[in-house]
Amino acid sequence: MEFSVNHPILFVLVGIIIAAVIGQSAFFMIRAFRRAKKINMDPAVLKKTVLSSIVFTIAPAIAILVGVITLSKSLGIAIPWLRLSIIGSLTYESTAAGTAVAALGEGRSLGATITDASEFVTVLWVMSCGIIIGLILIPLITKKIQSGMIKIERKDKKWSEILNTAMFLGMISAFLGFVFCDVSLIFQGDTSGLVPVCVMFTSAVIMAVLGIISKKTQARWVTDYALPISLVLGMASAIPFTNWLG
Amino acid sequence: MEENNVITEVHEGQAEYLESVHKYGRIWGLALFVIIGIFPLVVGLIFDATPVWGPLFKGILGVLPLYWAVGIIEIFTYVPMLGAGASYLSFVTGNISNLKLPCALDSMAKANVKPTSEEGELISTISIAVSSITTTFIIILGVIMINFLTPVLNNPVLTPCFSQLLPALFGGLAVVFVSKNVKLAIPPIVLMMILFIFVPALNAGTVGIMVPVGVLFTLGLARILYKKGLI
Numbered sequence: 127m128e129f130s131v132n133h134p135i136l137f138v139l140v141g142i143i144i145a146a147v148i149g150q151s152a153f154f155m156i157r158a159f160r161r162a163k164k165i166n167m168d169p170a171v172l173k174k175t176v177l178s179s180i181v182f183t184i185a186p187a188i189a190i191l192v193g194v195i196t197l198s199k200s201l202g203i204a205i206p207w208l209r210l211s212i213i214g215s216l217t218y219e220s221t222a223a224g225t226a227v228a229a230l231g232e233g234r235s236l237g238a239t240i241t242d243a244s245e246f247v248t249v250l251w252v253m254s255c256g257i258i259i260g261l262i263l264i265p266l267i268t269k270k271i272q273s274g275m276i277k278i279e280r281k282d283k284k285w286s287e288i289l290n291t292a293m294f295l296g297m298i299s300a301f302l303g304f305v306f307c308d309v310s311l312i313f314q315g316d317t318s319g320l321v322p323v324c325v326m327f328t329s330a331v332i333m334a335v336l337g338i339i340s341k342k343t344q345a346r347w348v349t350d351y352a353l354p355i356s357l358v359l360g361m362a363s364a365i366p367f368t369n370w371l372g
Numbered sequence: 373m374e375e376n377n378v379i380t381e382v383h384e385g386q387a388e389y390l391e392s393v394h395k396y397g398r399i400w401g402l403a404l405f406v407i408i409g410i411f412p413l414v415v416g417l418i419f420d421a422t423p424v425w426g427p428l429f430k431g432i433l434g435v436l437p438l439y440w441a442v443g444i445i446e447i448f449t450y451v452p453m454l455g456a457g458a459s460y461l462s463f464v465t466g467n468i469s470n471l472k473l474p475c476a477l478d479s480m481a482k483a484n485v486k487p488t489s490e491e492g493e494l495i496s497t498i499s500i501a502v503s504s505i506t507t508t509f510i511i512i513l514g515v516i517m518i519n520f521l522t523p524v525l526n527n528p529v530l531t532p533c534f535s536q537l538l539p540a541l542f543g544g545l546a547v548v549f550v551s552k553n554v555k556l557a558i559p560p561i562v563l564m565m566i567l568f569i570f571v572p573a574l575n576a577g578t579v580g581i582m583v584p585v586g587v588l589f590t591l592g593l594a595r596i597l598y599k600k601g602l603i
Contacts (some may be wrong), residue, residue, distance in 0.1 A: 129419045139414060143407055147464055148508055150400045154457050155501035157396075158494045165383040167491060175479045175495050178483055179502040181526060186471040186541070187510035192525050196516065207515050211508050212408065213466040216537075217576055218439060223577035225434040228457060229427035243421035250412035251423050252431035258409060259443035259521040260463040264451075265401035267439040268459050271451045281489045286488060287599060288556075292550070294477065295557045296587030298549060299471065301542045301563025303586070304579040310569055321532070323540045323541040329543030337547065353478050353544050360540030368532035 129243035131202025140208040142227040147212050174350060181354045185361060190216055197223055200236040201249065214257045226252035304324070325367060329360025386490050390456060393493075397460030404464050442580035449587055453477065455487040457497030465504040469583075470538060474545055475503045481548065555603060560590045 129136070162172055193216045197206035201223060209219045222234075227234050228248040240246045279286035305326045308319030333356040340348035418420060450468055451459045454476055479499035485492035514521055524530070550557040564586055568574045574582060584586045597603040 127419055129421065133419075135418055136415070139411065143411065144512075146404060146407060146507055150404065150464060151461055151501040151504040151508075153396070153400070154461055154497050155505075157392075158457060158497040158501070159492075161389050161427045162494045162498075164385070165490065167494065171483050171495070172498065175483060175498050176436055176502050178482065179479055180506050181473050182475045183471065183503045183506040184510065186467070187507040188514075188525070189537040190467060190471075191511055191514040191521070192531075192534040194514060195525055198518070203515055203518060206373035207511060208411075211469075211511050212464060215467045215470060217470075218466075221577060222431075222435045222439070226427070226431040229431040229434065230424065231427075233514065243416075243419035244424050247412055247416040247419070248423040248428045248431065250415060251428055252435060253410065253430050254412050254492060256435035256439045257443065257466075258405070259440045260402065260447060261405040261408065263447050264463040265398040265405075265442065267447065268397060268451055271448065272390075272456050272459075275452045275488050276414075288594050288598055288603060289487060289591065290452065290486060290488070291553055292556060292590045293449060293587050294549060295415055295553060296454075296560055297449060297469070297473075297583050298542060298586075299544060299557070299560035299564045299590065300560050300579055300582040300586040301538060302546055303543065303566075303567075303568040303582065304574075304576065305539045306565050307568040307575050310572075322536055325536040326392075326477060326539040326543035326546075329540045330547045333544040333547040334551075337551075348375045352483065352560050353474075353548070356544035356547075357537075357540050358542055361536055364532040364536035364540070365529060 129241075129246065131200075131240055131246065132204065136202065136204035137232055140204045141210060144211050148233060170188065178350050178354075181351055184360050188192075189312070189361075193220060196220065197236065200227060200238060200240055202239070205250065205253075209253055214253075219253065222253045222256045223249060316372065318368075320371050321364060321367045324371070325360050325364050328363040328367075329356045332356040332359050383490055389414050389490070390493070393456045393460070393497075397456060401460055401464065436579070440579070445580065449583055453487060453492040454500070455496045457493060458487075458500040461497070461500045461504055465500075465507070467507070469580075470541065471507065472503055474541055476500050477545075478548075516553045553603075555597060556590065556594055559593055560586050563589060 151307060159172065191211050194206040194210050197219065206219070210216065214222070224236055227236055230245050230248065240249065275286070305322045309323060311319040333352055336348055336352040336355060339345070340352065446468060447463070450462065450473055454462055454471065458476055460469050465472065476496045476499045479493050479495050480487060483491070483495045485495055487493065487496055550561070564582065567582070596602065
Protein backbone atom coordinates (compact mmCIF):
# COMPACT_ATOMS: atom_id res chain seq x y z
CA MET A 127 0.00 0.00 0.00
CA GLU A 128 1.39 3.41 -0.93
CA PHE A 129 2.30 5.42 2.14
CA SER A 130 0.99 8.85 3.05
CA VAL A 131 0.92 10.50 6.49
CA ASN A 132 -2.78 11.15 5.91
CA HIS A 133 -3.69 7.77 4.42
CA PRO A 134 -7.35 6.90 5.20
CA ILE A 135 -6.35 3.57 6.80
CA LEU A 136 -4.47 5.50 9.50
CA PHE A 137 -7.66 7.38 10.37
CA VAL A 138 -9.57 4.09 10.57
CA LEU A 139 -7.00 2.53 12.93
CA VAL A 140 -6.78 5.65 15.07
CA GLY A 141 -10.58 5.88 15.15
CA ILE A 142 -10.79 2.31 16.48
CA ILE A 143 -8.29 3.01 19.29
CA ILE A 144 -9.97 6.28 20.25
CA ALA A 145 -13.39 4.58 20.27
CA ALA A 146 -11.97 1.97 22.67
CA VAL A 147 -10.58 4.70 24.93
CA ILE A 148 -13.92 6.56 24.95
CA GLY A 149 -15.56 3.20 25.67
CA GLN A 150 -13.39 2.77 28.76
CA SER A 151 -14.28 6.25 30.05
CA ALA A 152 -18.00 5.70 29.39
CA PHE A 153 -17.89 2.29 31.10
CA PHE A 154 -16.30 3.65 34.28
CA MET A 155 -18.52 6.73 34.28
CA ILE A 156 -21.74 4.70 34.03
CA ARG A 157 -20.61 2.35 36.81
CA ALA A 158 -19.67 5.32 39.01
CA PHE A 159 -23.08 6.94 38.43
CA ARG A 160 -24.89 3.70 39.28
CA ARG A 161 -22.87 3.28 42.45
CA ALA A 162 -23.39 6.93 43.43
CA LYS A 163 -27.15 6.46 43.05
CA LYS A 164 -26.99 3.31 45.15
CA ILE A 165 -25.26 5.07 48.06
CA ASN A 166 -27.67 8.02 47.77
CA MET A 167 -25.23 10.70 46.71
CA ASP A 168 -26.89 14.03 45.95
CA PRO A 169 -27.74 14.11 42.18
CA ALA A 170 -27.14 17.89 42.20
CA VAL A 171 -23.50 17.30 43.25
CA LEU A 172 -23.05 14.76 40.47
CA LYS A 173 -24.62 17.10 37.90
CA LYS A 174 -22.35 19.93 39.06
CA THR A 175 -19.31 17.63 38.76
CA VAL A 176 -20.22 16.82 35.15
CA LEU A 177 -20.88 20.43 34.14
CA SER A 178 -17.83 21.91 35.84
CA SER A 179 -15.59 19.17 34.42
CA ILE A 180 -16.81 19.94 30.90
CA VAL A 181 -16.31 23.69 31.32
CA PHE A 182 -12.90 23.21 32.97
CA THR A 183 -11.71 20.95 30.13
CA ILE A 184 -12.49 23.26 27.18
CA ALA A 185 -9.49 25.64 27.37
CA PRO A 186 -6.81 22.98 28.02
CA ALA A 187 -8.35 20.80 25.28
CA ILE A 188 -8.01 23.66 22.78
CA ALA A 189 -4.34 24.02 23.83
CA ILE A 190 -3.95 20.28 23.16
CA LEU A 191 -5.60 20.78 19.76
CA VAL A 192 -2.94 23.38 18.97
CA GLY A 193 -0.40 20.61 19.68
CA VAL A 194 -2.18 18.38 17.15
CA ILE A 195 -1.95 21.13 14.53
CA THR A 196 1.76 21.71 15.27
CA LEU A 197 2.66 18.03 14.96
CA SER A 198 0.44 17.55 11.88
CA LYS A 199 2.95 19.43 9.73
CA SER A 200 5.38 16.55 10.08
CA LEU A 201 3.25 13.52 11.00
CA GLY A 202 -0.05 14.20 9.24
CA ILE A 203 -3.28 14.52 11.18
CA ALA A 204 -4.09 10.96 12.27
CA ILE A 205 -1.04 10.30 14.46
CA PRO A 206 -1.07 13.58 16.44
CA TRP A 207 -4.82 13.06 16.87
CA LEU A 208 -4.14 9.64 18.39
CA ARG A 209 -1.11 10.60 20.42
CA LEU A 210 -2.72 13.66 22.00
CA SER A 211 -5.99 11.82 22.73
CA ILE A 212 -4.26 9.03 24.68
CA ILE A 213 -1.48 8.33 27.22
CA GLY A 214 1.04 11.15 26.79
CA SER A 215 0.84 14.87 27.26
CA LEU A 216 1.26 18.01 25.22
CA THR A 217 4.89 18.42 26.32
CA TYR A 218 5.80 14.73 26.01
CA GLU A 219 4.42 14.17 22.51
CA SER A 220 6.12 17.26 21.08
CA THR A 221 9.44 16.34 22.71
CA ALA A 222 9.26 12.65 21.72
CA ALA A 223 8.28 13.43 18.12
CA GLY A 224 11.00 16.09 17.89
CA THR A 225 13.66 13.70 19.27
CA ALA A 226 12.56 10.87 16.95
CA VAL A 227 12.54 13.07 13.83
CA ALA A 228 15.92 14.59 14.76
CA ALA A 229 17.35 11.06 15.13
CA LEU A 230 16.41 10.35 11.48
CA GLY A 231 19.20 12.56 10.20
CA GLU A 232 21.12 15.77 10.53
CA GLY A 233 19.04 18.90 10.08
CA ARG A 234 15.73 16.99 10.34
CA SER A 235 12.99 18.70 12.33
CA LEU A 236 9.23 18.68 12.82
CA GLY A 237 8.80 21.33 10.10
CA ALA A 238 8.82 18.96 7.10
CA THR A 239 6.31 16.19 6.28
CA ILE A 240 7.61 12.62 6.54
CA THR A 241 7.24 10.88 3.19
CA ASP A 242 8.97 7.56 3.93
CA ALA A 243 6.98 4.78 5.61
CA SER A 244 10.00 3.36 7.48
CA GLU A 245 10.83 6.76 8.94
CA PHE A 246 7.18 7.22 9.92
CA VAL A 247 7.08 3.83 11.67
CA THR A 248 10.35 4.68 13.45
CA VAL A 249 8.82 7.86 14.86
CA LEU A 250 5.70 5.92 15.92
CA TRP A 251 7.78 3.33 17.79
CA VAL A 252 9.82 6.01 19.58
CA MET A 253 6.68 7.91 20.64
CA SER A 254 4.97 4.71 21.85
CA CYS A 255 7.95 3.18 23.69
CA GLY A 256 8.80 6.39 25.51
CA ILE A 257 5.47 6.63 27.32
CA ILE A 258 4.19 3.04 27.55
CA ILE A 259 5.40 2.55 31.15
CA GLY A 260 2.21 4.01 32.63
CA LEU A 261 0.05 1.54 30.72
CA ILE A 262 2.22 -1.35 31.92
CA LEU A 263 2.40 -0.39 35.58
CA ILE A 264 -1.07 1.02 36.29
CA PRO A 265 -2.89 -2.33 36.06
CA LEU A 266 -0.20 -3.91 38.23
CA ILE A 267 0.24 -1.48 41.11
CA THR A 268 -2.79 0.82 41.44
CA LYS A 269 -4.51 -1.54 43.87
CA LYS A 270 -1.43 -1.79 46.07
CA ILE A 271 -0.96 2.00 46.19
CA GLN A 272 -4.61 2.66 46.97
CA SER A 273 -4.70 -0.04 49.63
CA GLY A 274 -1.66 1.59 51.24
CA MET A 275 -3.49 4.92 51.35
CA ILE A 276 -6.58 3.31 52.89
CA LYS A 277 -4.41 1.58 55.52
CA ILE A 278 -2.85 4.93 56.46
CA GLU A 279 -6.33 6.48 56.70
CA ARG A 280 -7.56 3.68 58.96
CA LYS A 281 -4.53 4.12 61.23
CA ASP A 282 -4.63 7.93 61.47
CA LYS A 283 -7.40 9.79 59.60
CA LYS A 284 -6.02 13.27 60.23
CA TRP A 285 -2.51 12.36 59.06
CA SER A 286 -4.02 10.70 55.97
CA GLU A 287 -5.77 13.96 55.05
CA ILE A 288 -2.60 15.99 55.66
CA LEU A 289 -0.61 13.48 53.61
CA ASN A 290 -2.96 13.91 50.66
CA THR A 291 -2.85 17.68 50.88
CA ALA A 292 0.97 17.60 51.22
CA MET A 293 1.31 15.45 48.10
CA PHE A 294 -0.77 17.86 46.08
CA LEU A 295 1.03 20.92 47.45
CA GLY A 296 4.37 19.24 46.65
CA MET A 297 3.23 18.71 43.06
CA ILE A 298 1.82 22.22 42.70
CA SER A 299 5.07 23.68 44.09
CA ALA A 300 7.07 22.01 41.30
CA PHE A 301 4.81 23.53 38.63
CA LEU A 302 4.81 26.94 40.32
CA GLY A 303 8.63 26.76 40.45
CA PHE A 304 8.67 25.85 36.76
CA VAL A 305 6.84 29.11 36.00
CA PHE A 306 10.01 30.92 37.15
CA CYS A 307 12.48 28.80 35.13
CA ASP A 308 13.25 31.51 32.55
CA VAL A 309 13.23 34.46 34.96
CA SER A 310 17.07 34.49 35.06
CA LEU A 311 17.06 35.56 31.38
CA ILE A 312 16.39 39.03 32.71
CA PHE A 313 20.10 39.23 33.65
CA GLN A 314 20.84 39.02 29.90
CA GLY A 315 18.34 41.78 29.16
CA ASP A 316 15.61 39.37 27.99
CA THR A 317 12.32 39.98 29.80
CA SER A 318 10.33 37.20 28.08
CA GLY A 319 10.88 34.90 31.08
CA LEU A 320 8.60 37.17 33.09
CA VAL A 321 5.57 36.42 30.87
CA PRO A 322 4.64 33.11 32.58
CA VAL A 323 5.13 34.74 35.99
CA CYS A 324 2.76 37.60 35.09
CA VAL A 325 0.23 35.13 33.65
CA MET A 326 0.36 33.05 36.84
CA PHE A 327 -0.17 36.12 39.05
CA THR A 328 -3.02 37.36 36.83
CA SER A 329 -4.76 33.99 37.07
CA ALA A 330 -4.19 33.91 40.85
CA VAL A 331 -5.55 37.45 41.34
CA ILE A 332 -8.65 36.66 39.24
CA MET A 333 -9.21 33.50 41.26
CA ALA A 334 -8.87 35.43 44.54
CA VAL A 335 -11.24 38.18 43.35
CA LEU A 336 -13.81 35.60 42.25
CA GLY A 337 -13.50 33.94 45.66
CA ILE A 338 -14.23 37.26 47.39
CA ILE A 339 -17.19 38.00 45.06
CA SER A 340 -18.58 34.54 45.70
CA LYS A 341 -18.32 35.02 49.48
CA LYS A 342 -19.88 38.48 49.44
CA THR A 343 -22.72 37.69 47.03
CA GLN A 344 -23.23 34.03 48.02
CA ALA A 345 -23.34 33.29 44.26
CA ARG A 346 -22.58 29.57 44.00
CA TRP A 347 -21.99 29.64 40.24
CA VAL A 348 -19.02 31.95 40.77
CA THR A 349 -17.35 29.32 42.99
CA ASP A 350 -18.29 26.55 40.57
CA TYR A 351 -16.70 28.20 37.55
CA ALA A 352 -13.96 30.27 39.23
CA LEU A 353 -11.13 27.96 38.12
CA PRO A 354 -12.10 27.78 34.41
CA ILE A 355 -12.68 31.56 34.38
CA SER A 356 -9.27 32.30 35.95
CA LEU A 357 -7.66 29.80 33.57
CA VAL A 358 -9.13 31.37 30.41
CA LEU A 359 -8.52 34.97 31.52
CA GLY A 360 -5.01 34.04 32.67
CA MET A 361 -4.27 32.50 29.26
CA ALA A 362 -5.76 35.57 27.52
CA SER A 363 -3.54 37.86 29.61
CA ALA A 364 -0.53 36.22 27.91
CA ILE A 365 -1.33 38.30 24.79
CA PRO A 366 -0.68 41.76 26.29
CA PHE A 367 2.15 40.44 28.51
CA THR A 368 3.91 38.90 25.50
CA ASN A 369 3.52 42.13 23.53
CA TRP A 370 4.96 44.05 26.46
CA LEU A 371 7.75 41.75 27.65
CA GLY A 372 8.63 39.81 24.50
CA MET B 373 -5.79 -10.36 47.59
CA GLU B 374 -4.99 -9.30 51.15
CA GLU B 375 -5.47 -5.67 50.04
CA ASN B 376 -9.28 -6.14 50.25
CA ASN B 377 -9.12 -6.54 53.99
CA VAL B 378 -8.03 -2.96 54.60
CA ILE B 379 -11.31 -1.40 53.46
CA THR B 380 -13.56 -0.25 56.27
CA GLU B 381 -17.03 -0.21 54.75
CA VAL B 382 -18.94 3.04 55.23
CA HIS B 383 -21.56 1.99 52.66
CA GLU B 384 -22.83 -1.49 52.03
CA GLY B 385 -21.06 -3.10 49.08
CA GLN B 386 -18.17 -0.61 49.13
CA ALA B 387 -15.44 -3.25 49.14
CA GLU B 388 -17.12 -5.17 46.29
CA TYR B 389 -17.45 -2.01 44.23
CA LEU B 390 -13.81 -1.07 44.72
CA GLU B 391 -12.71 -4.62 43.95
CA SER B 392 -14.72 -4.48 40.69
CA VAL B 393 -13.08 -1.16 39.79
CA HIS B 394 -9.67 -2.82 40.10
CA LYS B 395 -10.82 -5.87 38.16
CA TYR B 396 -12.24 -3.89 35.24
CA GLY B 397 -9.40 -1.37 35.44
CA ARG B 398 -6.91 -4.20 34.91
CA ILE B 399 -8.91 -5.77 32.08
CA TRP B 400 -9.38 -2.47 30.22
CA GLY B 401 -5.80 -1.38 30.97
CA LEU B 402 -4.23 -4.56 29.62
CA ALA B 403 -6.54 -4.64 26.58
CA LEU B 404 -5.71 -1.03 25.71
CA PHE B 405 -2.01 -1.69 26.34
CA VAL B 406 -2.13 -4.43 23.68
CA ILE B 407 -4.12 -2.30 21.19
CA ILE B 408 -1.96 0.79 21.64
CA GLY B 409 1.27 -1.23 21.83
CA ILE B 410 0.74 -3.11 18.55
CA PHE B 411 -0.37 0.00 16.63
CA PRO B 412 3.11 0.84 15.23
CA LEU B 413 3.53 -2.85 14.28
CA VAL B 414 0.19 -2.86 12.41
CA VAL B 415 1.06 0.38 10.59
CA GLY B 416 4.44 -1.16 9.63
CA LEU B 417 2.74 -4.30 8.28
CA ILE B 418 0.16 -2.32 6.29
CA PHE B 419 2.78 -0.16 4.58
CA ASP B 420 5.33 -2.98 4.47
CA ALA B 421 7.81 -0.86 6.42
CA THR B 422 10.32 -1.75 9.11
CA PRO B 423 11.75 0.88 11.47
CA VAL B 424 15.11 2.45 10.67
CA TRP B 425 17.01 0.73 13.45
CA GLY B 426 19.80 3.24 14.13
CA PRO B 427 17.51 6.26 14.53
CA LEU B 428 15.01 4.06 16.39
CA PHE B 429 17.50 3.20 19.13
CA LYS B 430 18.88 6.73 19.17
CA GLY B 431 15.35 8.14 19.50
CA ILE B 432 14.33 5.67 22.21
CA LEU B 433 17.51 6.41 24.16
CA GLY B 434 16.67 10.11 23.85
CA VAL B 435 13.22 9.85 25.43
CA LEU B 436 12.92 6.59 27.35
CA PRO B 437 15.18 7.15 30.40
CA LEU B 438 13.64 10.51 31.29
CA TYR B 439 10.01 9.72 30.47
CA TRP B 440 9.99 6.26 32.05
CA ALA B 441 11.41 7.82 35.21
CA VAL B 442 8.77 10.57 35.07
CA GLY B 443 6.07 7.97 34.30
CA ILE B 444 6.96 5.83 37.34
CA ILE B 445 7.10 8.92 39.57
CA GLU B 446 3.73 10.11 38.26
CA ILE B 447 2.09 6.81 39.15
CA PHE B 448 3.22 6.94 42.77
CA THR B 449 2.38 10.64 43.06
CA TYR B 450 -0.93 10.85 41.22
CA VAL B 451 -2.68 7.57 42.09
CA PRO B 452 -3.15 8.51 45.79
CA MET B 453 -4.62 11.88 44.73
CA LEU B 454 -6.91 10.47 42.04
CA GLY B 455 -8.27 7.25 43.53
CA ALA B 456 -8.60 3.93 41.68
CA GLY B 457 -11.14 4.43 38.86
CA ALA B 458 -9.76 7.83 37.90
CA SER B 459 -6.20 6.45 37.83
CA TYR B 460 -7.13 3.64 35.44
CA LEU B 461 -8.69 6.25 33.13
CA SER B 462 -6.07 9.00 33.49
CA PHE B 463 -3.06 6.90 32.64
CA VAL B 464 -4.76 5.78 29.41
CA THR B 465 -6.07 9.17 28.34
CA GLY B 466 -2.97 11.17 29.37
CA ASN B 467 -2.53 14.91 29.90
CA ILE B 468 -2.71 14.29 33.65
CA SER B 469 -0.87 17.20 35.27
CA ASN B 470 -2.05 19.80 32.73
CA LEU B 471 -5.72 18.78 32.71
CA LYS B 472 -7.06 15.59 34.34
CA LEU B 473 -5.61 15.90 37.84
CA PRO B 474 -6.53 19.59 38.35
CA CYS B 475 -10.00 18.82 36.98
CA ALA B 476 -10.55 15.94 39.42
CA LEU B 477 -9.10 17.85 42.38
CA ASP B 478 -11.32 20.83 41.63
CA SER B 479 -14.38 18.56 41.45
CA MET B 480 -13.49 16.81 44.72
CA ALA B 481 -12.84 20.14 46.46
CA LYS B 482 -16.23 21.50 45.32
CA ALA B 483 -18.01 18.33 46.45
CA ASN B 484 -16.01 18.44 49.69
CA VAL B 485 -14.83 14.82 49.45
CA LYS B 486 -11.46 13.05 49.76
CA PRO B 487 -10.10 10.52 47.25
CA THR B 488 -9.83 7.83 49.94
CA SER B 489 -13.60 8.01 50.62
CA GLU B 490 -16.05 6.22 48.36
CA GLU B 491 -17.74 9.52 47.44
CA GLY B 492 -14.32 10.91 46.47
CA GLU B 493 -13.59 7.83 44.38
CA LEU B 494 -16.87 8.29 42.50
CA ILE B 495 -16.59 12.06 41.99
CA SER B 496 -12.98 11.71 40.80
CA THR B 497 -13.91 8.90 38.37
CA ILE B 498 -16.87 10.84 36.94
CA SER B 499 -14.81 14.03 36.62
CA ILE B 500 -11.93 12.30 34.79
CA ALA B 501 -14.30 10.31 32.54
CA VAL B 502 -16.22 13.46 31.58
CA SER B 503 -12.99 15.39 31.03
CA SER B 504 -11.54 12.58 28.87
CA ILE B 505 -14.67 12.31 26.72
CA THR B 506 -14.88 16.11 26.36
CA THR B 507 -11.21 16.36 25.36
CA THR B 508 -11.58 13.56 22.83
CA PHE B 509 -14.65 15.21 21.26
CA ILE B 510 -12.99 18.63 21.10
CA ILE B 511 -9.98 17.09 19.37
CA ILE B 512 -12.25 15.16 16.96
CA LEU B 513 -14.12 18.40 16.16
CA GLY B 514 -10.79 20.17 15.73
CA VAL B 515 -9.50 17.44 13.40
CA ILE B 516 -12.68 17.67 11.29
CA MET B 517 -12.38 21.46 11.10
CA ILE B 518 -8.58 21.55 10.95
CA ASN B 519 -8.41 23.54 7.70
CA PHE B 520 -10.62 26.23 9.16
CA LEU B 521 -9.02 26.21 12.63
CA THR B 522 -5.32 26.10 11.69
CA PRO B 523 -5.02 29.77 10.64
CA VAL B 524 -7.08 30.83 13.69
CA LEU B 525 -5.17 28.82 16.31
CA ASN B 526 -1.80 29.46 14.66
CA ASN B 527 -2.48 33.20 14.58
CA PRO B 528 0.61 34.88 16.13
CA VAL B 529 -1.67 37.02 18.33
CA LEU B 530 -3.26 33.92 19.90
CA THR B 531 -0.27 31.56 20.19
CA PRO B 532 1.04 33.03 23.49
CA CYS B 533 -2.27 31.99 25.13
CA PHE B 534 -1.74 28.32 24.41
CA SER B 535 1.90 28.28 25.47
CA GLN B 536 0.89 29.75 28.86
CA LEU B 537 -1.61 27.03 29.83
CA LEU B 538 0.37 25.74 32.82
CA PRO B 539 1.06 29.14 34.50
CA ALA B 540 -2.62 30.12 34.08
CA LEU B 541 -3.81 26.78 35.43
CA PHE B 542 -1.51 26.56 38.44
CA GLY B 543 -1.92 30.25 39.32
CA GLY B 544 -5.63 29.68 39.93
CA LEU B 545 -5.16 26.31 41.61
CA ALA B 546 -2.51 27.74 43.93
CA VAL B 547 -4.97 30.28 45.35
CA VAL B 548 -7.46 27.52 46.19
CA PHE B 549 -5.05 25.12 47.82
CA VAL B 550 -2.31 27.40 49.15
CA SER B 551 -4.78 29.69 50.92
CA LYS B 552 -6.12 26.71 52.87
CA ASN B 553 -2.65 25.45 53.86
CA VAL B 554 -0.33 28.46 54.06
CA LYS B 555 2.16 26.95 56.58
CA LEU B 556 2.59 23.81 54.54
CA ALA B 557 2.55 25.45 51.09
CA ILE B 558 4.99 28.34 51.30
CA PRO B 559 8.29 26.48 52.03
CA PRO B 560 8.08 24.03 49.05
CA ILE B 561 6.99 26.84 46.70
CA VAL B 562 9.94 29.01 47.78
CA LEU B 563 12.33 26.03 47.46
CA MET B 564 11.09 25.21 43.94
CA MET B 565 11.22 28.86 42.85
CA ILE B 566 14.85 29.10 43.96
CA LEU B 567 15.78 25.81 42.28
CA PHE B 568 14.06 26.66 38.98
CA ILE B 569 15.54 30.17 38.87
CA PHE B 570 19.13 29.21 39.71
CA VAL B 571 19.55 25.69 38.25
CA PRO B 572 19.70 26.11 34.44
CA ALA B 573 19.01 22.40 33.77
CA LEU B 574 15.51 22.73 35.22
CA ASN B 575 12.92 23.51 32.54
CA ALA B 576 9.68 22.23 30.97
CA GLY B 577 11.31 18.89 30.18
CA THR B 578 12.50 18.24 33.71
CA VAL B 579 9.54 19.54 35.72
CA GLY B 580 8.24 15.97 36.01
CA ILE B 581 11.43 14.95 37.80
CA MET B 582 11.01 17.82 40.27
CA VAL B 583 7.48 16.74 41.24
CA PRO B 584 8.70 13.96 43.59
CA VAL B 585 11.32 16.32 45.03
CA GLY B 586 8.53 18.78 45.89
CA VAL B 587 6.28 15.99 47.16
CA LEU B 588 8.95 14.38 49.38
CA PHE B 589 10.01 17.75 50.79
CA THR B 590 6.40 18.70 51.55
CA LEU B 591 5.65 15.29 53.08
CA GLY B 592 8.69 15.60 55.37
CA LEU B 593 7.65 19.11 56.36
CA ALA B 594 4.06 17.99 56.92
CA ARG B 595 5.19 15.14 59.18
CA ILE B 596 7.31 17.50 61.30
CA LEU B 597 4.53 20.11 61.59
CA TYR B 598 1.97 17.41 62.36
CA LYS B 599 4.13 15.81 65.07
CA LYS B 600 4.68 19.23 66.64
CA GLY B 601 0.94 19.89 66.51
CA LEU B 602 1.36 22.91 64.24
CA ILE B 603 -1.07 21.66 61.57
